[in-house]
Amino acid sequence: MNLTLLMYLIPSLIMFGCGVYGFLTRKNMIAIMISLELMLNSIDINFVLFNRYLFPEQMEGMFFTLFAIAIAAAETALALAIIINVFRIAKDVDINKINKLKF
Amino acid sequence: MESVGNIIMYFVIALAIIVFSVLTVTTRKILRAATYLLFTLFATAALYFQLDYAFLGAVQIAVYAGGIVVLFVFSILLTHNPGEDSAPLESHRKWLGIIAAVAGVAVCGFALFSYAQFCGQAIPEMTAPGIEDIGKFLLSTDKWGYLLPFEALSVLLLACIIGGVVIARRR
Amino acid sequence: MPLSYTIAVIAIPLIMFLFLGLAGVKMGKKTTGVIGVIGMLITTILAYGVALTYFFGTGEGQIADGVRKAVTVFNPDWLSFSDTLVVRMGIMLDPIAAMMLIVITTVSLMVHLYSLGYMCDHHGNAEKGFQRYYAFLALFTFSMLGLVVATNLFQIFIFFEMVGVSSYLLIGFYYTSPAAIHASKKAFIVTRLADLFFLVGILILSFYTQTFDFFGDSVNGIMGMLDDPGASIAQAGTTTFMGCSAMAWALTFIFIGGAGKSAMYPLHIWLPDAMEGPTPVSALIHAATMVVAGVYLVARLFPLYVIVQGAMDIICVVGAFTAFYAAAIACVQSDIKRALAFSTISQIAFMMTSLAVSSADGQLIEIHGGYGLGYMASMFHLFTHAMFKALLFLCAGAIIHAVHSNENDKMHGLHKYMPITSFAFLIGCLAIAGIPPFAGFWSKDEILVAAYEKGLGWGLWMSMVAGMTAFYMFRIYFLIFHWKKHEIHTEHAPSDQPWTMTLPLIILATISIVAGFVPAAKLVTWDGAPLHTQLNLTVAGTSVLIACIGIGLAYKMYYKENTLPQRMADSCRGLWTAAYKRFYMDELYQFITHKVIFQGICKPIAKFDRAIIDGFFNMLADVTNRASFGIRKMQSGSIQSYVYFYLIGVLLLAVITMACVLL
Numbered sequence: 001m002n003l004t005l006l007m008y009l010i011p012s013l014i015m016f017g018c019g020v021y022g023f024l025t026r027k028n029m030i031a032i033m034i035s036l037e038l039m040l041n042s043i044d045i046n047f048v049l050f051n052r053y054l055f056p057e058q059m060e061g062m063f064f065t066l067f068a069i070a071i072a073a074a075e076t077a078l079a080l081a082i083i084i085n086v087f088r089i090a091k092d093v094d095i096n097k098i099n100k101l102k103f
Numbered sequence: 104m105e106s107v108g109n110i111i112m113y114f115v116i117a118l119a120i121i122v123f124s125v126l127t128v129t130t131r132k133i134l135r136a137a138t139y140l141l142f143t144l145f146a147t148a149a150l151y152f153q154l155d156y157a158f159l160g161a162v163q164i165a166v167y168a169g170g171i172v173v174l175f176v177f178s179i180l181l182t183h184n185p186g187e188d189s190a191p192l193e194s195h196r197k198w199l200g201i202i203a204a205v206a207g208v209a210v211c212g213f214a215l216f217s218y219a220q221f222c223g224q225a226i227p228e229m230t231a232p233g234i235e236d237i238g239k240f241l242l243s244t245d246k247w248g249y250l251l252p253f254e255a256l257s258v259l260l261l262a263c264i265i266g267g268v269v270i271a272r273r274r
Numbered sequence: 275m276p277l278s279y280t281i282a283v284i285a286i287p288l289i290m291f292l293f294l295g296l297a298g299v300k301m302g303k304k305t306t307g308v309i310g311v312i313g314m315l316i317t318t319i320l321a322y323g324v325a326l327t328y329f330f331g332t333g334e335g336q337i338a339d340g341v342r343k344a345v346t347v348f349n350p351d352w353l354s355f356s357d358t359l360v361v362r363m364g365i366m367l368d369p370i371a372a373m374m375l376i377v378i379t380t381v382s383l384m385v386h387l388y389s390l391g392y393m394c395d396h397h398g399n400a401e402k403g404f405q406r407y408y409a410f411l412a413l414f415t416f417s418m419l420g421l422v423v424a425t426n427l428f429q430i431f432i433f434f435e436m437v438g439v440s441s442y443l444l445i446g447f448y449y450t451s452p453a454a455i456h457a458s459k460k461a462f463i464v465t466r467l468a469d470l471f472f473l474v475g476i477l478i479l480s481f482y483t484q485t486f487d488f489f490g491d492s493v494n495g496i497m498g499m500l501d502d503p504g505a506s507i508a509q510a511g512t513t514t515f516m517g518c519s520a521m522a523w524a525l526t527f528i529f530i531g532g533a534g535k536s537a538m539y540p541l542h543i544w545l546p547d548a549m550e551g552p553t554p555v556s557a558l559i560h561a562a563t564m565v566v567a568g569v570y571l572v573a574r575l576f577p578l579y580v581i582v583q584g585a586m587d588i589i590c591v592v593g594a595f596t597a598f599y600a601a602a603i604a605c606v607q608s609d610i611k612r613a614l615a616f617s618t619i620s621q622i623a624f625m626m627t628s629l630a631v632s633s634a635d636g637q638l639i640e641i642h643g644g645y646g647l648g649y650m651a652s653m654f655h656l657f658t659h660a661m662f663k664a665l666l667f668l669c670a671g672a673i674i675h676a677v678h679s680n681e682n683d684k685m686h687g688l689h690k691y692m693p694i695t696s697f698a699f700l701i702g703c704l705a706i707a708g709i710p711p712f713a714g715f716w717s718k719d720e721i722l723v724a725a726y727e728k729g730l731g732w733g734l735w736m737s738m739v740a741g742m743t744a745f746y747m748f749r750i751y752f753l754i755f756h757w758k759k760h761e762i763h764t765e766h767a768p769s770d771q772p773w774t775m776t777l778p779l780i781i782l783a784t785i786s787i788v789a790g791f792v793p794a795a796k797l798v799t800w801d802g803a804p805l806h807t808q809l810n811l812t813v814a815g816t817s818v819l820i821a822c823i824g825i826g827l828a829y830k831m832y833y834k835e836n837t838l839p840q841r842m843a844d845s846c847r848g849l850w851t852a853a854y855k856r857f858y859m860d861e862l863y864q865f866i867t868h869k870v871i872f873q874g875i876c877k878p879i880a881k882f883d884r885a886i887i888d889g890f891f892n893m894l895a896d897v898t899n900r901a902s903f904g905i906r907k908m909q910s911g912s913i914q915s916y917v918y919f920y921l922i923g924v925l926l927l928a929v930i931t932m933a934c935v936l937l
């Protein structure tokens with residue numbers, strides 16, 4: 001039995017689907033961020049997989065993932081800072097109640 | 104033909120990813136969601152190790168598991184009373200989410216199975232990239248060098264630090 | 275004195291306007307007035323010098339073949355649009371321009387001086403806006419001088435407008451009084467309407483002649499083309515539109531412009547109302563100078579009018595009718611200034627008619643072996659009329675200043691109190707009535723001779739109007755100065771006014787006596803050639819006789835208080851009321867503008883504009899607004915719904931892409 005590319009892609013795909021579901025259904029902004037991390041992570045896996053299976057002699061995918069992780073860290077830090085700030089003002093992290101800036 | 108250990112390892116990792124991902128988005132306790140995320144990230148790191156990207160796996164554990172999840176936990180603790188459950192979902196909202204997720208998965212899955220001959224290939228041989236190679240590539244300006252994105256990223260991180268301080272600062 | 279000094283004659287009033295207008299507030303009121311008078315005095319001296327040099331000098335280019343030529347002092351390009359379309363601003367002196375310089379500066383100087391006294395109350399304090407008043411007077415003088423020395427039609431038009439503006443400003447001088455505001459607006463709108471025709475006339479004429487200039491130097495001016503059968507102006511005579519030649523249209527339109535300023539029927543309605551302005555202004559603008567701008571315009575283009583008999587006939591009929599119409603109204607007016615205003619209209623109509631009767635069948639009528647007697651008579655009458663009408667108005671101003679009313683019944687029997695004014699007014703009346711040897715006799719006599727030469731009917735008609743003139747002027751005179759003993763309404767009895775006001779009266783009265791002996795026939799002719807005139811004893815005798823009858827009638831009716839005028843008014847009540855109401859011309863205008871134009875045309879157009887045009891755009895805006903409100907719901911502020919839509923889009927794109935790739 002071979003471990004094919006498809007076999008690795010399926011868990012990644014499911015992880016992405018979970019991320020989408022969580023992003024769409026969660027009300028808590030931090031939970032939404034967590035779902036976002038899931039989606040990002042599944043994409044990272046994909047980069048690594050395609051690099052490993054299709055271009056084993058090169059390292060573009062790996063480096064892309066490396067940078068993506070760094071940027072994700074930065075983005076999360078910033079987003080959480082914003083969320084905490086919003087919480088200070090609105091006393092809530094419910095995304096449905098933070099809609100005063102819509103128009 | 105893969106070794107049996109590898110195959111067993113694969114199934115463990117795949118199962119962990121799937122289960123913990125689902126749990127991450129379904130649990131009603133936010134702190135648990137963060138914990139399940141941590142497990143998912145660990146599983147991902149294990150996947151990287153299995154694919155011979157040891158450095159990437161290490162980074163994944165260090166940055167994601169060590170940094171981001173800790174950040175999540177801190178902010179959760181800052182914004183929630185401990186042990187508090189989130190309200191149960193309204194059903195239409197839940198179903199909308201499920202439909203969207205399933206539709207997305209279905210479309211992507213269909214695409215994957217349409218390229219079965221390409222997705223079906225076995226894992227090729229590869230010499231695992233050493234730390235020395237990664238370091239050289241990361242800091243070289245040659246054809247495969249990544250110095251420019253590296254520097255750009257450092258500026259981004261600096262901006263991010265300043266931004267984080269400014270935003271979160273108590274006025 | 276070099277003719278180029280004319281530039282100073284024009285520039286000084288402009289400088290005075292700017293100086294008094296800008297710095298006047300900082301200076302005392304009296305200082306401003308004195309400076310204005312001094313500036314005007316210098317202007318007058320220069321103008322006299324220039325005019326006398328022109329008339330009697332023998333400088334280069336002034337005289338050729340015994341004919342006094344028009345002299346273009348200078349004529350620089352002002353607006354150069356293209357090689358052919360050039361507007362120039364220059365100074366040209368010809369007999370009528372030189373004469374007008376004298377008329378304008380003389381009357382203006384008198385008015386400046388007179389206003390020093392008039393614009394003060396009885397304690398000698400100057401009125402509010404004294405500086406503004408003098409600045410506007412200077413502006414008016416500048417505009418009028420610029421008009422008369424214009425070298426081209428466009429310059430005339432510009433100064434025509436400026437004269438209108440100064441008139442507007444001065445009529446509305448007492449801008450707190452609604453009547454003055456209405457009067458100034460009325461004057462401005464009516465003359466503007468006429469000026470529109472003037473502009474159209476200019477454009478038609480210039481289109482055919484390719485120039486605005488009267489006498490060109492490099493290119494032929496309009497006048498120069500008349501002698502050249504091949505010139506483009508000949509085309510204007512042959513191109514016809516609605517049965518009249520383009521030339522006739524152009525000249526008629528230009529005449530309408532002149533008729534607006536000169537208050538010819540039916541555009542006369544603004545002039546009586548213009549009496550709302552200060553009386554010296556009425557004397558300067560609405561009696562002596564500005565209102566003759568129309569006459570001057572026709573005189574300026576006289577050589578053109580001569581060859582287009584149709585336009586000349588229109589002027590003739592309009593002038594003759596206006597003369598009679600205004601005289602008839604003047605006979606019943608009770609307001610002294612209004613009566614004088616209608617007298618002015620009548621006299622200006624005399625001048626217009628006189629211009630028009632000098633030609634028949636496209637040819638000038640020969641009289642005493644010379645041509646263009648009517649033209650000469652008209653300009654001569656313009657000159658004398660300016661003097662005695664200014665005198666009459668200034669007298670009226672003195673009277674009004676003394677009794678604080680315009681109405682006849684507040685005056686009566688003033689002779690005892692204001693002897694100087696009374697004598698001056700009497701001289702003015704005798705002059706306008708045409709009693710020898712006063713000024714009016716000589717000029718009016720020439721007009722009548724010209725009219726009789728054109729046709730017996732014209733002559734008799736004008737003689738009749740002359741008789742009416744004598745009657746209504748002496749009616750005013752007797753009503754003011756005699757009729758009955760004066761009832762003193764105010765705390766102090768009326769008396770002769772301070773020297774600043776009586777001195778101009780005396781000067782103008784003197785001029786009115788002697789102005790008839792100015793050898794106008796030798797100087798002011800249409801082609802510059804001296805005209806030999808002799809007193810036509812038949813005409814002169816008749817007109818003096820008619821004038822005496824008019825005076826006698828007025829004496830009988832108005833010298834001593836009696837009931838005859840009342841009985842006469844009662845016997846033909848309808849006619850009397852109609853004349854008193856100025857034959858309902860104002861009401862007619864009111865009806866046409868308000869009921870017909872505003873209600874009938876403007877209202878429906880406005881309705882169309884609001885309902886259809888505005889409605890359409892409102893509809894567009896409304897639809898956009900509603901659509902925006904509908905779309906706004908999508909901007910819910912809920913990130914998750916955005917993501918949902920985004921996801922649908924992405925999936926659709928993916929499906930489409932795959933369908934394209936796989937199928």
